[in-house]
Amino acid sequence: MTFELSKEREQKLADLLTRYPTKMAACIPLLHLCQEQKGYVDDEVMHFVSHKLDLAPAHVEGVVTFYTLFNRAPVGKHQVWVCRTLPCALRDADGIVAHCEKKLGIKVGETTSDGKVTLRSAECLASCGTAPMMQVDKDYFENLTTEKVDAILDRLRSD
């Protein structure tokens, strides 16, 4: 089956294309739209994007592999990114990561067996004044404690 965008997202793409003088400029925004729909960017999606924007498949693959936020394979329903960079590390980000790993029974980079949560570490998420912090899907959770983390992870796993 070939990948197609939903009608609503096709409309968003049409709007995006009016913003730039080249089609290529819509490459990253379109990849985001595709990932939003499918959850990850595989060969099928890259093929679709290269056709849609008249780009060489190699160009699209080059872009996809450059940026860390494009998933190359399916991930959990929810994605948890714990910031590990220095300002958070000074406020025990390592402890938060270890707590998540223990609580979820997985290591950073893995997904829980029920497919609910993928745990990752992130580089600085611009929330250093409220460290330690983590991003869950699109939301930031700041000034974390192990109690707060427990509540967040429990909610995600029961979702």
Added chain:
Amino acid sequence: MLKPTNYLTKVYGKPNGWSLETYERECEGYKVAQRVLTTMTREQVVDEAKKANIRGRGGAGFPMGVKWSFMPKVVSATRPHYLVVNADEGEPGTHKDRTLMEENPHACIEGCIIGCYGIGAHVCYIYVRDELHVSKARLEGAIAEAKRKGYLGKTPFGKEYPVEVYVHTGAGAYICGEETSMLNSLEGRRGEPRLKPPYPAQAGVFGMPSTVNNLETIAAVPTAFNMGCEAFSKLSLLHDMKDGGVRLYGLNGHVKKPGIFELACGPTLNELIFELGGGVLGDRKVLCAIPGGSSTPILCPEETVNAPEEKDALHRWHGQSVFDVPLGVDTMRLVGTMLGTCCVTVMAEGTCPVLAMKNLMQFYKHESCGQCTPCREGSAWLYHTTDKILDGKATMAELDALHDVANGIMGNTICAFGEGTAMPALAFVQKFRKSFEAYILGQKKHSEATLLVQ
């Protein structure tokens, strides 16, 4: 006692503080953009902007008005100009632009309108890192509100000068905060930095003349024009050094009250840490501080200013601690570091500097775009060697080689990422050599190293 100002932050924390209604009520929103577009010429805007002495808030500290003046004077029909706003905030320790986008997005948009007019552009792209979903939504919301009121679009304020502002997102790459990398990313390419020249003002995004400004720089523009750019500059304690206005100072790490504070340019590290930050966790002493994002070399409180000659710019502070020197673009350069984004990361006594360096080197190893060999290989090498030192498996020769590797990166890469990696590494090794040696000599173990104030 430091007194925070509230020009950029006036609407912070107010209910719906980010709405157009609040911005118009509290900040005379869009009045100044209207005045600029309807009564001033492009040349007048640039001349006025220069007087604000706004030094680029992204880290390089280049004067904004001067940058605007580099754009071609005449806009060719086939070579449109672009304004690109850098909101790819990702420098470790930096958390200021996010607050502006979330809490005061209209100041950003109004700044974009004035900026576009000043450089002869009709289109502005705000490049926001993808992770900042609230920031993107607030900016998009502000654009929609401004459009409905006729402040953006074909005839903003009734003037035949179309201005469109678009939010464009990245996809997770620190390097895209480097201006030419950002331009490549905006064009839909891999975010690899470009060689300069050509500079963006000659050939920027889509090969057209472009100005790249940091988001905070742009957000300060309405305030500056509203009060008069010279008056704005004079708010700063460093006005005489052409480092003008107010800006957002960040504080994080081992302080009791971290946060973002708007201040006239020129507070000292001691004032920030002890007056606004409430001091160090556990009432410890400061081990060192990173003045403005992880790429700026650390400073230790024991370091003193050496400016014996009367003509030295820092003569007034001769013999004093560098923590008592005002934080400014030029003052920090003169004490051997950089102001950068002026978000300060504080480390308390007891923190292991070797572990801190390893943490940062892991960041640079991960974020190097890989284009230039010295940076790609060097950043990984710096990380692995620091790790080896911590594990007690390194030799003194390898510690010395850290210097050589760092020096081998500097000046040998396309963009400043190389310097941003090597300079902080060198500072750690030079200022804390004994700590590094302790691991090599077996006096200290990796398991004893901590980054925490317990």
